[in-house]
Amino acid sequence: MKGQRGLHSDQPLKVVAIGGGTGLAALLRALKNEAGRSRDPWKLTGVVTVSDNGGSSGRLRAELGGIPPGDLRNCLSALTQEESVLSDMLNYRFKGEGNMAGHSLGNLMLLAMADITGDWVRAIRQLSGVLVTVGRLYPSTVVPVTLCAEDFDGTRYVGETSVNSCKPPVSRIWLEPLDAEPLPEALLAIMQADLILLAPGSLYTSTVANLLIPELRMTIARTEAPVVYVANLMTEPGESSGLDLETHVATLQAFGCFPIHAVLANSAPLAEPVLRRYLDEGGSPLSSTQPLLCGVPVFSQPLLDPEAQLARHHPTLLNQALREVIESL
Amino acid sequence: MKGQRGLHSDQPLKVVAIGGGTGLAALLRALKNEAGRSRDPWKLTGVVTVSDNGGSSGRLRAELGGIPPGDLRNCLSALTQEESVLSDMLNYRFKGEGNMAGHSLGNLMLLAMADITGDWVRAIRQLSGVLVTVGRLYPSTVVPVTLCAEDFDGTRYVGETSVNSCKPPVSRIWLEPLDAEPLPEALLAIMQADLILLAPGSLYTSTVANLLIPELRMTIARTEAPVVYVANLMTEPGESSGLDLETHVATLQAFGCFPIHAVLANSAPLAEPVLRRYLDEGGSPLSSTQPLLCGVPVFSQPLLDPEAQLARHHPTLLNQALREVIESL
Numbered sequence: 001m002k003g004q005r006g007l008h009s010d011q012p013l014k015v016v017a018i019g020g021g022t023g024l025a026a027l028l029r030a031l032k033n034e035a036g037r038s039r040d041p042w043k044l045t046g047v048v049t050v051s052d053n054g055g056s057s058g059r060l061r062a063e064l065g066g067i068p069p070g071d072l073r074n075c076l077s078a079l080t081q082e083e084s085v086l087s088d089m090l091n092y093r094f095k096g097e098g099n100m101a102g103h104s105l106g107n108l109m110l111l112a113m114a115d116i117t118g119d120w121v122r123a124i125r126q127l128s129g130v131l132v133t134v135g136r137l138y139p140s141t142v143v144p145v146t147l148c149a150e151d152f153d154g155t156r157y158v159g160e161t162s163v164n165s166c167k168p169p170v171s172r173i174w175l176e177p178l179d180a181e182p183l184p185e186a187l188l189a190i191m192q193a194d195l196i197l198l199a200p201g202s203l204y205t206s207t208v209a210n211l212l213i214p215e216l217r218m219t220i221a222r223t224e225a226p227v228v229y230v231a232n233l234m235t236e237p238g239e240s241s242g243l244d245l246e247t248h249v250a251t252l253q254a255f256g257c258f259p260i261h262a263v264l265a266n267s268a269p270l271a272e273p274v275l276r277r278y279l280d281e282g283g284s285p286l287s288s289t290q291p292l293l294c295g296v297p298v299f300s301q302p303l304l305d306p307e308a309q310l311a312r313h314h315p316t317l318l319n320q321a322l323r324e325v326i327e328s329l
Numbered sequence: 330m331k332g333q334r335g336l337h338s339d340q341p342l343k344v345v346a347i348g349g350g351t352g353l354a355a356l357l358r359a360l361k362n363e364a365g366r367s368r369d370p371w372k373l374t375g376v377v378t379v380s381d382n383g384g385s386s387g388r389l390r391a392e393l394g395g396i397p398p399g400d401l402r403n404c405l406s407a408l409t410q411e412e413s414v415l416s417d418m419l420n421y422r423f424k425g426e427g428n429m430a431g432h433s434l435g436n437l438m439l440l441a442m443a444d445i446t447g448d449w450v451r452a453i454r455q456l457s458g459v460l461v462t463v464g465r466l467y468p469s470t471v472v473p474v475t476l477c478a479e480d481f482d483g484t485r486y487v488g489e490t491s492v493n494s495c496k497p498p499v500s501r502i503w504l505e506p507l508d509a510e511p512l513p514e515a516l517l518a519i520m521q522a523d524l525i526l527l528a529p530g531s532l533y534t535s536t537v538a539n540l541l542i543p544e545l546r547m548t549i550a551r552t553e554a555p556v557v558y559v560a561n562l563m564t565e566p567g568e569s570s571g572l573d574l575e576t577h578v579a580t581l582q583a584f585g586c587f588p589i590h591a592v593l594a595n596s597a598p599l600a601e602p603v604l605r606r607y608l609d610e611g612g613s614p615l616s617s618t619q620p621l622l623c624g625v626p627v628f629s630q631p632l633l634d635p636e637a638q639l640a641r642h643h644p645t646l647l648n649q650a651l652r653e654v655i656e657s658l
Contacts, residue, residue, distance in 0.1 A: 063427035085442070085455045086415075094442040098392035099428040103439045112421040112434045113414070130459075311544045 007194045007226065007329055016189050016225075018216075019142075019199025019246040021071030024048060027079035027199040027230055028135065030318035036081050036135040040224040042163025043280055045189040046075045047182075047216070049209045051175065054161040056093070056104045060252040061110060067139055069110035071206075072124065077106065079133035086131050097175030121185055136139075138186040139212045144182045147209055150171040160205045165238040169247065173204055173255065175212045182216045189217045195326065200313065203240045203248055211256045221258035226329045229296075230322070231265040233304065233311040237282030245288040260296050262325050268302035270311055278311065285311075299325050333455040336523045336555065336658055343372040343431055345518050347469075347545075348528025349535025350400030353377060354407035356528040357464065358561055358648045359647035364463035373464030374509075375404045376545070380504065383490040385422070385433045389440060396468055398439035400535075401453065407436065408462035415460050437640075449557045450514055452606040467515040469539045474509045476538055477504040489534045494567040498576065502533055502584065504541045511545045519548045524655065527558040527589075529642065532569045532577055540585045550587035555612050558625075559651070560594040562633065562640040566611030572616040578625055589625050591654050607640065614640075620657035628654050 007013070013034070016028050028046050035044035050067040052058060054250035057070035073090060080087045092104035120142050128137070149157045151171040157163045163173070190196065198207055211217045218228065229252060235243055243251070249263055263285035265287050270278070278284065288298055301321040336342070342363070346356050355376070359374050364373035379396040381387060386399030398416055402419060409416045419435035442452035449471050457466070478486045478499040492502070516519045519525065540546045549556065558581060564572055572580070577594055594616050607613065617627055630650040634643035 060429070064423070064425055076607055085459050088445050089438055089441055092445060094393070094437075094441070095444070096393055100389070100392055100437075105437055108423075108429075108434055108437060109418055112418055112423070115424070116417050116421060130414050 012040045014194045016045045016193040017197040018047045018116045020049045020201040021074040023201030024199035025074040026043045028078040031314040046137045053159045066303045069107040073106040141180040143180040145175045193225045196227045200232045228259035228262045246293045249294045263298045266303040267300040268304040341369045345374045345522040346526040347376045349378045349530040350403040352530030353528035354403040357407040361642040375466045382488045382491045398436040402435040402466045455506040472509040474504045522554045525556045529561045554604045555590035557591045563612040575622045578623045592627045595632040596629035597633040
């Protein structure tokens with residue numbers, strides 16, 4: 001069906017994908033071809049969570065303040081069209097045992113650009129320019145935020161790494177400050193979107209974390225664009241241990257307060273040795289044979305990358321499956 | 330005079346400039362136009378000292394090993410043809426009080442590229458490519474070296490920062506290991522050069538430091554290209570305190586063991602407040618009214634940048650003066 005505007009118009013599709021570092025990066029990588037083609041390229045925008053307080057990002061955040069750059073860097077890397085000296089640098093991590101060990105050069109490049117330009121939007125845009133990327137990226141907020149949660153036993157978790165190892169489900173989850181403002185550029189992209197994708201990724205610390213920014217959540221609720229949840233392949237030891245796909249959808253509905261129009265889940269089984277490794281660490285496959293979960297149509301498709309040693313979305317399979325979901329909406 | 334080859338040939342001039350971070354960078358900046366012009370561009374090569382053990386370079390060297398990147402970075406920055414996002418990043422320094430404070434992002438970019446490519450020549454060449462620079466740069470050696478010296482009282486100085494604060498003149502100065510090898514690319518550039526410039530810079534820790542690499546010194550001695558010493562504007566508290574221009578020339582003759590064909594020195598007086606600041610810290614102007622020092626013709630020209638708050642070579646004045654020296658050789 002082709003219409004005059006929206007999802008089935010003749011205009012290039014405007015897609016906003018929302019999530020965290022790894023899952024959103026995988027989704028952007030799967031959609032990059034659509035955004036990079038010369039004819040009717042999709043207008044692709046990533047909105048990236050910034051509540052990370054672990055790893056290189058966490059150390060840099062503790063030392064230099066500001067927002068953590070790691071998830072933005074992953075997504076920037078996903079959007080680069082070609083390997084280059086610069087993309088090599090963006091993805092480089094220092095070795096050794098000292099102060100630099102484990103730091104990502106790309107994180108440092110992002111922080112430097114943010115300081116030079118005085119502005120995250122400009123910093124990312126300028127780096128995107130020299131990296132030759134497709135699509136745009138915005139942090140979900142430029143306010144330094146702390147993710148906090150409380151489980152049903154009353155245990156409180158402060159900071160993303162703490163919430164990541166919580167005992168789910170959580171009864172409360174919030175960002176401090178409560179009223180962190182999103183960037184107007186990100187809101188505008190959501191308002192103009194034909195399609196909104198909730199990227200796979202850590203349920204609470206990536207997906208829900210973005211929806212806790214009030215203006216962001218409310219802008220999604222107000223737009224007419226359909227919302228598709230690209231579900232995780234596996235549950236995550238800690239924050240989503242033992243939660244099934246239905247609970248994932250219910251969680252997003254509860255914290256997002258906007259309708260979800262479709263769920264895209266994986267139907268392919270993991271190879272036995274890969275599955276064994278996950279089960280040993282407390283992760284299990286996330287899938288469903290149900291056509292509807294919490295009232296939302298579920299599209300089950302084989303999405304696994306058969307070559308990967310971990311459970312990973314295959315870019316081409318994910319791309320094709322998403323196009324089928326879009327056709328059906 | 331125009332000949333078939335060498336300094337006065339019709340071919341583009343091949344110039345090799347040898348020195349350390351600040352002075353060599355100033356010289357390269359002064360010659361950049363000649364190397365960047367579309368008609369008969371000079372072939373410019375910088376050979377950069379790598380015995381630095383202070384500052385961001387020293388910290389990185391202590392932590393990650395390898396050669397210190399700071400002087401190379403300064404020279405790379407001097408050779409960039411236009412301001413760009415990348416040159417901004419190359420010149421960025423982290424603020425604050427923590428582990429990152431004072432680190433140069435350009436140093437980190439160079440170290441990362443050296444690790445990624447496994448090769449300093451390729452690392453610098455690839456960075457030069459994306460930065461759009463003119464000319465080529467080589468470290469004087471890729472062997473991690475330590476500069477050592479002994480003064481006439483028998484006091485021994487180990488490491489560049491220590492030698493920098495020595496009581497001159499020194500009786501002995503050497504690199505450990507003694508037989509550090511230069512890069513074949515640098516030797517080839519010297520062998521093919523029409524002109525060799527000894528850049529201004531710290532007498533022992535920048536200029537002499539390069540000449541302590543046996544193959545480098547011997548290759549300069551074997552080439553027929555004239556050698557011009559672009560003298561410092563000021564003596565340096567510590568390593569060149571109280572040394573006059575004649576002693577500078579004699580020192581280079583003694584440690585270089587090759588003929589020097591001309592000295593280019595500054596004749597312009599420093600503005601009173603700038604001079605006062607230098608004198609207070611133990612530096613004094615380095616100039617001479619003599620036409621010959623140690624048998625070497627001295628060209629005295631006003632070379633000072635009148636706008637600078639420190640004693641700095643003015644790129645255009647230095648460029649013009651050098652062209653006059655070349656004409657006279």
